[in-house]
Amino acid sequence: MQVWIVFLLCLGGKALAAPATEDEVIDEVLEELPVGSNPVQVETGEFDEAIEVEEEIPSENPCLNHHCKKGKVCEVDESNTPMCVCQDPSTCPASTAEFEHVCGTDNKTYDSSCHFFATKCALEGTKKGHKLHLDYIGPCKFIAPCIDNELNEFPLRMRDWLKNVLVSLYERDEDNNMLSEKQKLRVKKIFENQKRLQAGEHSLDLLAHDFEKNYNMYIFPVHWQFGQLDQHPIDGYLSHTELAPLRAPLIPMEHCTTRFFDQCDTDNDKYIALEEWAGCFGLKEQDVDKDLVI
Ligand SMILES: *[C@@H]1O[C@H](CO)[C@@H](O)[C@H](O)[C@H]1NC(C)=O
Ligand SMILES: [Ca+2]
Ligand SMILES: [Ca+2]
Numbered sequence: 001m002q003v004w005i006v007f008l009l010c011l012g013g014k015a016l017a018a019p020a021t022e023d024e025v026i027d028e029v030l031e032e033l034p035v036g037s038n039p040v041q042v043e044t045g046e047f048d049e050a051i052e053v054e055e056e057i058p059s060e061n062p063c064l065n066h067h068c069k070k071g072k073v074c075e076v077d078e079s080n081t082p083m084c085v086c087q088d089p090s091t092c093p094a095s096t097a098e099f100e101h102v103c104g105t106d107n108k109t110y111d112s113s114c115h116f117f118a119t120k121c122a123l124e125g126t127k128k129g130h131k132l133h134l135d136y137i138g139p140c141k142f143i144a145p146c147i148d149n150e151l152n153e154f155p156l157r158m159r160d161w162l163k164n165v166l167v168s169l170y171e172r173d174e175d176n177n178m179l180s181e182k183q184k185l186r187v188k189k190i191f192e193n194q195k196r197l198q199a200g201e202h203s204l205d206l207l208a209h210d211f212e213k214n215y216n217m218y219i220f221p222v223h224w225q226f227g228q229l230d231q232h233p234i235d236g237y238l239s240h241t242e243l244a245p246l247r248a249p250l251i252p253m254e255h256c257t258t259r260f261f262d263q264c265d266t267d268n269d270k271y272i273a274l275e276e277w278a279g280c281f282g283l284k285e286q287d288v289d290k291d292l293v294i
Contacts (some may be wrong), residue, residue, distance in 0.1 A: 016120070073087045083202045086121035094112075100112045102136070103138065103139070105133045106132055107136045109139040146259040149254070153204050154257075155280060155281050156207040158281070159218050166187050167190060170184060193217055211282065219289075219294055229245065264279070274288060
C-alpha cells in the first residue's frame with residue numbers, strides 16, 4: 001500500500017513568492033519529507049494514515065493502535081476510548097537543525113513541522129486556522145518576486161529535471177519496482193537517448209533546443225510526475241495538498257515555484273488538471289494522454 005515517490009531535486013538554487021493555500025492533508029506529506037540536502041529525496045507514503053484509523057487489535061493501551069493525524073496525539077477518555085486531541089506544541093521535540101524549521105503561509109517560522117501542525121490544530125475551526133498551511137521547508141526567508149523572464153525559464157529546467165529523475169529511477173530500479181514494466185520500457189528509450197543530453201547543468205538555450213529537438217522524450221516524464229502526485233484521490237486533478245511534496249522543498253530553491261504552479265491553474269479552480277499541467281510544461285494538447293499517467 002505504499003507509494004514511494006522519490007524526487008531528486010537537482011535544480012539550481014533560487015527561491016520564490018508567498019502563496020495562498022487550502023487543503024488539510026498537506027501536513028502528512030510534509031511530515032514525511034527528509035529535507036536539507038540537495039539532491040533532496042522525498043518519500044511520500046501511506047496517505048491512508050492521514051485518516052484516523054482504528055484497528056481492531058485488542059491491547060492494553062487503546063492508543064497503541066490508534067493513529068492520529070499530524071498535530072494530534074491520542075488520549076483515552078473516561079470510558080477508555082482512544083481519541084485524538086491537539087498536541088501541545090511544547091511537547092514537540094526541539095529541532096536540532098535549521099532545516100527542520102518550516103515556514104507557514106503566515107510567514108512565521110516554526111521550529112519543526114510538529115510545532116507547526118500542533119499550532120494549526122489549536123486553531124482548528126477558526127478562519128486563521130483554515131488559512132494557515134505549511135508553505136515550505138526551512139525557515140521563512142525573503143523570496144524574491146519571480147519576474148516574467150524567470151518564469152519562462154522555470155519549465156525548461158523543471159522538464160529537464162523530471163526527465164533526469166525518471167532516468168535515475170530507471171537506473172536504480174532493479175528490484176524495487178518503482179516503475180512498472182510498461183513505464184520501464186518508456187524510460188528505457190529516454191535513457192538510451194540520454195547520450196544526447198547528459199544530466200547536469202545546461203544553458204537555457206540548450207534546454208530549449210533539446211526540448212524542440214527531442215520533444216517526444218519529455219512527454220512521458222511530464223505525465224509520470226502528474227501520476228505520482230495525483231494520488232489523493234486519483235482523479236486527474238492536483239489539489240494544493242497533492243502538489244505539496246513537489247512544491248514545498250522546491251520553493252526555497254526556486255523562487256518561481258509558486259507563481260509557476262499558480263499560473264498552471266488556468267481556469268483558476270485551485271486544481272491543476274492534467275491538461276493544465278501538460279500545458280504548463282509546454283506539451284501540445286494532442287499529446288496529453290490519460291493512459292500515460294497510470
Ligand atoms: C517573511 O519573513 C522573512 C524573514 O523574517 C522576511 O525576510 C520576508 O520579507 C517576509 N516575507 C513577507 C512576504 O512578508
Ligand atoms: Ca487528485
Ligand atoms: Ca484548474
